[in-house]
Amino acid sequence: MKESLLKHTKREFEDSAIQSNTTAWNIPWQEFEVILGLKNSYSQRNLNILTENQARIFLKNCGFDLTNQSHIKQFEQFYGEALYFIRHVLFTDEERTSFIIPANLLYLKNPCNLLIFASTNHPRKRYLRLWSCSILKVMYAISNLQYSGRLHIIDDAREQIFKRIRNYMHQHKDEKLEFKYKNDSIYLNKVEWKEAKTRTSIVLKLLHKPDSIVDDVFDYLGVRIVVEKSSKIPLLLKLLIETDIIIPHQVVAMRTRNSLLNVKHPKKIFTFLKELKSCGSLSNEEFDNMCENIIWSNEINDEHQKRTNSFTSQHYRSLQFTVRHLVRTPNPAFLVLESMTNQLRRYTGVQRQEPWMESVIPQYFAHYFPIEIQMMDQESYEMAKFGPASHEQYKSQQHKSVRERVLGNLLTFKKEKLASQDF
Template identity: 25%
Template sequence: MSRPEYLKNYTFDWELFDVVVGGKSALDTKFLISQIYNQDQVTAFLRGYGLDPNDPISRAELFGNFQEAMQFIKRYFLKEGSADGLDLTIPSRLYTIVDVRDLFLMAAGSSEYEQEEKIWAEIILKIMHTILHVDKDLRSNYFSVIQTQIFDRYYRYLHRDAENNLFLKFEDNLIPLVDFETKSKKTRDSVIIKLLHKAENVAEELFDRVGIRIVTKTKFDCLRVVKFLIEQNIVVPHNIKPSRSVNTIIDLGKFRQKYKNVLKMSLRNDLSEDRFLAAINRELTECGFETEGPSDRNDHTNSRYRSIQFTSRQLIRYKNPFLKEFMDIRKSAKEESESELASKILALDSSLIARDIRFFYPYEIQVVDEESHLENTQGEASHQEYKRAQKNSAMNRVFGELLACKESNESSDKA
């Protein structure tokens, strides 16, 4: 029985529906590319994506992304570049591709390609997609300005005494610190790995490209630091991203009542500041999290990692340096108004030149006491362990279907 022609208008790609309306990531779909059968359809898809493969610049960019994805796979996910990588080899046929549209046709399952080649093509396209999101994050052009404006808010309150002791200070409010650390810019590869394991998989959803860690002497000082940041308007509570806040240092539910009792006692007995702080610190010994603390947002953070972490957004102001230079040229042109070049300069519409660019940028603040910081940086909770877990998660995510396919083929061969 022949298939009615009209049915093609009622055929649904349910996996893509899961991505659009079901909250599934495109990286987790079995078929990243589907219903594409020829180069014209690939071209239409890429134009919808925002790239025109018929444009020489876009075509060169796509091919560059393809080459970078291949090298990235070899460097991080295969044994030839990483000791804990997969014992796999990229199919030789992929090295013969000179037009990226052929990669799409391979991923779509054209009959001339083997199943494993198809899956490899999908893996590479997923990584290319991630690389494109990294490259097209407009805010990265202003990164040095972003860092300067965020860090300057903190630097003005940092002081050292004659003995080189570090403090957070405003007027008579002084909090001793062990350390103040700023996170350097993530490497390009680190950003790609992080995006490959994140469900959102878009560069705008990375919140820790800029980061600050404040290490205090005591757990109570962690709370004092947060209070200080709020009071000095360094951190504005209204600009906090709630879903990013984590506290595994102090169980505030337990501490609030104990804190209230110490306040009453200090008023009743006229306690000195030293005795008040000693009483607070005694009570805090009973206000930790016994096991893992509240559910963490990050699957790769060790359950024993202790910190107060939150993400704030800061309004960044970027002054366009070209505008000032252009206005200086216009001023000179007015003095030479009779020349043809001056007339053309004066005729230009300067309203089209962007003046101040303003946008909110997220950054992460971590506050941790000295004891917890030492524990965090040792053993299983170390940063290296965290990065390794993150890389393995990304690897298993993009290679999951290929590994399942190879396992199925091996089982069939044994049978």
């Protein structure tokens, strides 16, 4: 009783000390700049949490009630994962040895202290503050990912969406792959499936795009289809539309990337050829041959560059869409209720359907889930795989950007500088 009274008195004293040093016009400028869109949240130099009581209230308002053991456990899980991410994903081997984790953080017992350390302005605790801020940035990205609804339905989404695409793909005895619908078909050089984006790559993506939340990550699932020549891509696109794999009103327009097809010029030529065919000046065979030779190549314009990821090479040429597909996932509560009802039937011997069940608890949940569909010709594919537009180069640039954003001034600490720090 006496101990709890002392703690309460200490908190009141801390809060009154803070209030005595502030006025109504003590503006939190960093927070203003983030909220007004002038800066991103990862650019904040520190927090403004000076007492344990403030930290507890802040964490509770963020969804972590420290009186709840499961919340503490979840916080500790995110904390441990963030430390591992910084040391084993962002640091080099040499940096892991040079930039020692402060003992206060390595043996963190009270989650509130992490926020207090991230708020300190003491010159001798700058190293501790920078470490704390870096950890909090990564923890924020991890918590966004952990509480995303998409992550929990990805297995059902993969199975349902990939099945829709594979239904139209046929492998011949000579191992040639064909995409076929009704009387139309096209041979494919290669098909690559992105079964799932790894947890590490999603966290990297969230950290390198500071304005993103996890629902802005659209490429959890993906398929890349490669054809021999760029002139085949319009036919492939046509088939994907006809099979409802690409549904126009479910395309996320802001995510479309097109550095392969120029539609305006071919459309004019096609209209002209169609008129010639209708008046008998061209036979069906001549019409098909001329359509085959239409040049569809697209010049990379300013609008395309604006919409392209800043880490994507200008040599990367593809047609890329993000399409949302409706997927249905079983409702666990319905499965439990159904199991209980089946057991009840065995005991009572009454075999009848229970239509009321689905009116009480839905059997399935429905969600829109995005898939990224890429189309390329063979030349563009080889450039993307082995040339200056390779995925490795893209990842390298992304990794460099995330290091700068998360670690920042922490990397400037040398041995001489560390000697002046309390950690």
